[in-house]
Amino acid sequence: MPNPSTAAARRRVTRPAAWPLLVPAAVGFAFLLLPLLGLLAAVPWTRLPEVLGRREVAEALGLSLVSATSAALLCLVLGVPLAWWLSRMRFRGHGFVRALVLVPLVMPPVVGGTALLSTFGRSGLIGAPLHQTSGITVPYSTPAVIMAATFVSMPFLVVAVEGTLRGLDPRLETAARALGASRWYAFRRVLLPAVAPGVAAGMVLAWARALGEFGATIAFAGNLPGTTQTLPLAIYLSLSKDPAAASALSLVLLVASLLAIGLAGSAAPIRGGRR
Amino acid sequence: MNAQAPRPQHRSGTPGATLRPGDLRLDGVIGRGGFRLPLTMDFRAGETLVLLGANGAGKSTLLETLGGLIPLLEGELLRIGSDGATVLSGPRGTVPAERRRAGFVHQDYLLFPRMTALENVAFGLRARGVGKKEAHASAAAQLRRLGLTEAQAGSRPGALSGGQRQRVALARALAGEPDMLLLDVPLAALDAGTRAQARAQVYAQLREFPGPRVLVTHDLTDALSLGDRIAVLDQGTLAQIDSPAEITRTPRTPYLAELLGINLFSGLARRGRLSIGHSRVTAPTELDGRVLVTLPREAVTVNTEAPAKAGRNTFEARVVAVQEDAQGITVAVSPTDPDVGLACSARVPLTSLPTAPIRLGAPVWATVDESALHAYPF
Numbered sequence: 001m002p003n004p005s006t007a008a009a010r011r012r013v014t015r016p017a018a019w020p021l022l023v024p025a026a027v028g029f030a031f032l033l034l035p036l037l038g039l040l041a042a043v044p045w046t047r048l049p050e051v052l053g054r055r056e057v058a059e060a061l062g063l064s065l066v067s068a069t070s071a072a073l074l075c076l077v078l079g080v081p082l083a084w085w086l087s088r089m090r091f092r093g094h095g096f097v098r099a100l101v102l103v104p105l106v107m108p109p110v111v112g113g114t115a116l117l118s119t120f121g122r123s124g125l126i127g128a129p130l131h132q133t134s135g136i137t138v139p140y141s142t143p144a145v146i147m148a149a150t151f152v153s154m155p156f157l158v159v160a161v162e163g164t165l166r167g168l169d170p171r172l173e174t175a176a177r178a179l180g181a182s183r184w185y186a187f188r189r190v191l192l193p194a195v196a197p198g199v200a201a202g203m204v205l206a207w208a209r210a211l212g213e214f215g216a217t218i219a220f221a222g223n224l225p226g227t228t229q230t231l232p233l234a235i236y237l238s239l240s241k242d243p244a245a246a247s248a249l250s251l252v253l254l255v256a257s258l259l260a261i262g263l264a265g266s267a268a269p270i271r272g273g274r275r
Numbered sequence: 276m277n278a279q280a281p282r283p284q285h286r287s288g289t290p291g292a293t294l295r296p297g298d299l300r301l302d303g304v305i306g307r308g309g310f311r312l313p314l315t316m317d318f319r320a321g322e323t324l325v326l327l328g329a330n331g332a333g334k335s336t337l338l339e340t341l342g343g344l345i346p347l348l349e350g351e352l353l354r355i356g357s358d359g360a361t362v363l364s365g366p367r368g369t370v371p372a373e374r375r376r377a378g379f380v381h382q383d384y385l386l387f388p389r390m391t392a393l394e395n396v397a398f399g400l401r402a403r404g405v406g407k408k409e410a411h412a413s414a415a416a417q418l419r420r421l422g423l424t425e426a427q428a429g430s431r432p433g434a435l436s437g438g439q440r441q442r443v444a445l446a447r448a449l450a451g452e453p454d455m456l457l458l459d460v461p462l463a464a465l466d467a468g469t470r471a472q473a474r475a476q477v478y479a480q481l482r483e484f485p486g487p488r489v490l491v492t493h494d495l496t497d498a499l500s501l502g503d504r505i506a507v508l509d510q511g512t513l514a515q516i517d518s519p520a521e522i523t524r525t526p527r528t529p530y531l532a533e534l535l536g537i538n539l540f541s542g543l544a545r546r547g548r549l550s551i552g553h554s555r556v557t558a559p560t561e562l563d564g565r566v567l568v569t570l571p572r573e574a575v576t577v578n579t580e581a582p583a584k585a586g587r588n589t590f591e592a593r594v595v596a597v598q599e600d601a602q603g604i605t606v607a608v609s610p611t612d613p614d615v616g617l618a619c620s621a622r623v624p625l626t627s628l629p630t631a632p633i634r635l636g637a638p639v640w641a642t643v644d645e646s647a648l649h650a651y652p653f
Contacts, residue, residue, distance in 0.1 A: 175385035178342055179399035180373045180451060189398070193389040 039254065042247040051248040059226050060234040061252060063145065064211055067230060071149035071210035072203050075157040079206070080199060082154075083161035084187070088170075105155040112151050113219025120147070120220075144221035145228050149210035156209050157202035164198030165191070201264050208260035212253065295320060296357045297486050299455065303350015303364075305333060305340045311348060312336070314513055316506065318455070318487035325502030326491045329530055332508040334491040335382070338457050341489060342377035343370055354454065373402070378453030380461045384444035386432035392418060392443045393428040399451040417446040421476070438469040445480060456481070458490040462497055474500060495534045499523070507531050525651045527567060536605075538570040538619040541653065549650050553614040556588050558645040565653035572622035574647030577606050578640045579631040589642040590616030594635055606633055608641050617643065 044051070051057065086098055104112055120127040120138040130136055138144050168191065176186035192199075214232040221228040223237070231253055239246040294300060297320030304313045312333040318324055318341070326334040339345045341352065347364035354361045363370045386395050396414035401407065418428045421442045432440055441461065448456060458477070465473050478501055481488050492498050498505050499519045506516040507528055514528040526532045532539035542551040544562040551557075551568055560566070582589055592608035599605075603624040610616025621641060623633070633639065 169383075169385065171381065171385050172387065174344055175379065175381055176387070176398070176402070177372045178344060178377060178379040178381075179402055179447070180376075181398070181402035182373060185402050189402075190387050194387075196389075 036254070039247055039250055042244065043251050044244040044248060047244065048248055048251075051245045052252070056225050056229070057234065057249065060229050060231045060249075063142065063226075063229065064231040067142070067145045067149050068207050068210040068213075070146045071153055072157075072207040074146070074150045075154045075206040076199070076203055078150075079154050079157040079202070080161055080192075083158045083165055084191070086158065087162050087165035101158055102155050104152050105159070109152050109213065109215030110219050111215075113148055113216035113221075116144075116148060116151060116216065116220040120144070139220055140222040140224060140228060142221075142227055145217055145230060148216035148220045149213045152213055152216050153206035153209040156205040157199075160202030160205060161195055161198045164195040168194050204260050204264040208257055208264075211256055211260075294355045294360075296355055297321070297454070298355045299341065299363075299487050300353045300355070300360075301341070301347075301350075303352065304348040305336050306348050307336055307345055310336065312508070312511060312513075313349075316513065316516065318489055320486050322503045323481050323488040323490060323501055325498040325505045326489065326508060327493065327495075327498045327505055327531070327534075328508035329493065333511075334508055335459055337508075338459055338489060338491055340364065341455065342379055342457050343372035343375040376451065376454040378448035378451065378456045380441075380444045380448045380456075380458040382459045383464055384432075384440050386440060386443055386447070388432060391429050391431055392423065392435065392439075392446075395432065395443055396428075396447045396450045399447065403451065414446070414450055417450050418443070421446050421480070436469075437465050438473050441465060441473050442476065445477065449480070449484070453486065455486045456484050456488045458488070460491055460493070462492070462494070477501065524649075525567070526569065532569065536572060536622070538572060538575070538617075540568045540570070540617070540619075542566050542568045542650065544650060549648065551617060554610070554617045555590070555615050556617050556643050556645065556648075558648045558650075560650050562650055562652060566650040567653055568648055568650045570619060570643065570649075571647050572605065572620050574644040575608075575619055575621035576642045576644075577608065577621045577623060577629065577633065578642070579629045579633065579637070581640055582642070586642065588645050589640055592616055592639055592641045594633055594637050594639055596620075597633060597635055604628075604633065606639075608639060610641075611638070616641065619643070 082101065086094075086101065089097065117124065117139055119125045120130075122128065122131050122137055122139070127138055130138070138147070172190055172194070173183075173186050176190045177183065181189065212232055213230070214236065217228070217230060218233060223229050223233050229237075231249060235246050235249045235253070238249065294317065299318040300316075301318070302315045304311055306312055310331075310333065314337065326337060328334050336345065340347055341363075343363065346369050349366075351362055351366070352364040354363050361370075362368075363375060386392075387398065390398065393411060393414050396417055397407075397410040400410035400413060405413075415425075415428060423439060423442055423446070427435060427439055432443065435443065441464070445461070448458075461477055462470055462473055474497065481490075481501065490497075490501055492501075499522070502519055504516060505519055505522045507514045507522070507530070509528040509530045515522065515526070515531065517525075522531065523535060526535055526537070526539055529539055540551045542549055542565075544550075544560045544564060544566045547559055547561070549558045549560040549562075549566065549568065577594075591611045593611060594606055595609045596607035597604055603622060603626075605620055605622055607618075607620045608616075609618045619641070623629075
C-alpha cells in the first residue's frame with residue numbers, strides 16, 4: 001500500500017511525461033470504441049423487430065446459443081481435467097505438450113476448421129473408418145458446429161483453470177488424502193471449489209469465443225441454414241445483400257459479448273482469494 | 276494384512292524394548308528422489324518422539340512415510356495390534372494414506388481455504404462416509420475442546436489468526452480419532468508471542484493422545500519441552516535417539532552441539548588423561564578409549580592481549596567468525612598452531628568484553644577452562 005504522500009509525489013513526477021502516453025492512449029481507446037458507435041449508428045432501429053423476427057435469424061440465433069453453450073459445457077467436462085493434468089505434469093518436454101494444447105489459440109480458425117475436416121471428414125483420419133463402420137458423417141452437421149466451437153474455445157478455459165490450479169498449493173490434495181479422502185473426493189471437495197472462480201471465468205471466455213466462431217465453422221460445418229448457419233455466418237451473408245440487417249444481427253452478438261464481459265468481470269474479483 | 280509377530284531387534288538405533296499394542300516399528304529404508312535413509316526405530320503409543328534435524332535430513336520424509344503419503348523404499352513398517360502386527364508399508368504393498376488413520380498437522384497447516392474451520396475439521400469424517408450432521412457435531416466438539424468459539428468455527432481459515440489456524444489444524448488431525456499423530460513443524464509459523472502459549476496447548480493435547488505422537492521440528496526449545504524422546508537426524512543417518520536430558524548432556528553430532536550452543540570434540544582418553552586432537556588442552560579423566568568431549572562456550576575466554584602468564588590451556592588463535600546478539604557475542608577461533616590449540620567457539624557476555632574490539636581475522640589469545648570439559652564414551 002503506497003502511503004498518500006508517496007502517491008502524491010509519484011503524480012507530480014509523472015505529470016510532465018504523461019502526454020506522450022496519453023495521446024496514443026486516447027487514439028487507441030477511440031479506435032476501439034468508434035466502430036461500436038458506428039455499428040450502433042448503422043442499426044436500423046425501426047426495422048429491428050422485423051429483422052430479428054425473421055425465421056432464419058431466429059434459427060441462426062438459436063443454433064449459435066445452443067452450439068456455444070454445448071461447446072462451453074464440453075470445454076468444462078474435458079478442459080478442467082485437462083487443465084488439472086497439465087498443472088500436474090512433471091515429465092521432460094511437458095512445455096511442448098502445453099504448447100500443443102494452446103495451438104488453437106493462435107492458429108487461424110479457418111486452418112483449425114480445415115484440420116478438423118481432414119480428420120473427421122468422410123475420407124479423414126478418423127472420419128473414414130467412422131463412416132465405413134457406422135455410416136456416420138460428421139462435417140456439415142450441427143455436431144460439427146459444436147466441435148468447431150469447442151476446438152477453438154477449449155484453450156481459453158484450459159489456460160484460465162490451469163492458472164488457478166497452479167496458484168494452488170499442491171500439498172492441499174496431499175492433506176485431503178491424508179485425512180482419508182480418495183483422489184476423486186479430494187478433487188471434488190477441495191481442488192474444484194478452490195478453482196471455481198477460474199472455471200467460471202474460463203467458461204464465460206470459452207462461451208463468448210464459441211459464440212463468435214466463424215472460420216472453423218464455415219470450413220468444417222459449412223453454411224446450411226437451420227443446421228449449421230450460426231449467427232456470425234448469417235451476418236457475413238447478409239452483409240452483401242442487406243448491410244442494415246447485418247448491423248442489426250451484429251447488435252445481438254455485441255450485447256451477448258457485453259454480457260459475457262460483465263459475467264467474467266463479476267467472477268474475477270473472487271479470484272486471488274487463496275487463503 | 277496380518278503378518279507374524281515382529282522380529283527381534285538386531286540393528287542399532289532402537290532400544291530393544293518389547294512392543295505393545297498401538298506401537299509402530301520401522302525397519303527399512305525411507306527416502307525419495309535419490310535420498311535414502313536406513314532407519315530402525317520404534318514409535319511407542321503414548322510417547323512423543325521428536326524428530327530433530329537440519330533441512331533435508333529426512334524428518335518430513337519419515338513423517339510422510341509413517342502417514343503413507345510416500346512409500347517405504349525397503350523393509351517394513353509395522354503397527355502392533357492386540358492380536359499381532361499389521362504391515363502398514365512393506366514389500367508386498369502399502370496401506371494407502373486414506374486408510375492409514377494418521378492424524379496429520381502439516382507444515383503451514385494446509386487448511387482448505389474455501390471451507391470454514393468447522394468444515395475443515397469435519398472433512399476427514401465426511402470423506403470416510405460419516406453423515407454431515409454427525410461429522411459437524413463431532414467437529415464442533417473438537418473445536419470447542421481446543422478453545423475456539425462458535426464464530427471462529429464458522430470462519431474461513433483466512434479470517435483466523437495464526438494461533439487459531441494452528442488449533443484448527445490440530446483439531447482436524449484429532450477429529451478422525453487417528454491411530455497416530457504426525458506433526459510437521461506445528462509451531463514454526465507462529466510469532467514468538469503466541470508460540471509459548473501454542474506450545475503449551477500442543478503439549479496438553481499430545482499428553483491426552485493415546486497413540487504414537489511424532490513431531491518434526493528444528494527448534495531445540497520445542498524438542499526439549501515436547502519430546503519424551505528425541506531422534507536426531509543428521510548427515511544421512513539417525514545420529515542419536517535419547518531422552519531430552521541425555522540429548523543435552525551427551526550430544527553426539529556437531530549439528531546438535533551447534534543447536535545447544537556448545538563445543539563438541541572427539542578425543543582420546545588414555546592413562547587418566549584426556550587429549551583432543553594434537554592440542555595441548557587436556558584434563559584428567561576416568562574413561563579409557565575414544566570419547567566425545569563437550570565444552571561450554573562460556574568456558575572459553577578470549578583476550579586481545581597476550582596474558583601475563585600463559586597457562587597450558589592458553590593458545591594463540593585467529594578470529595574466524597563473530598556473531599553479536601542482545602546478550603553478548605559469540606566468537607569462533609582457529610588456533611594459529613593446531614598442535615597447540617583448539618578450534619572452538621567462545622561466548623563473551625556484553626558485561627565482560629575485552630578492552631580492544633574483537634574483529635574478524637584479528638589475532639587473539641584463547642583460554643579453555645579445563646574443569647568445564649565433559650567427556651563421555653564415543
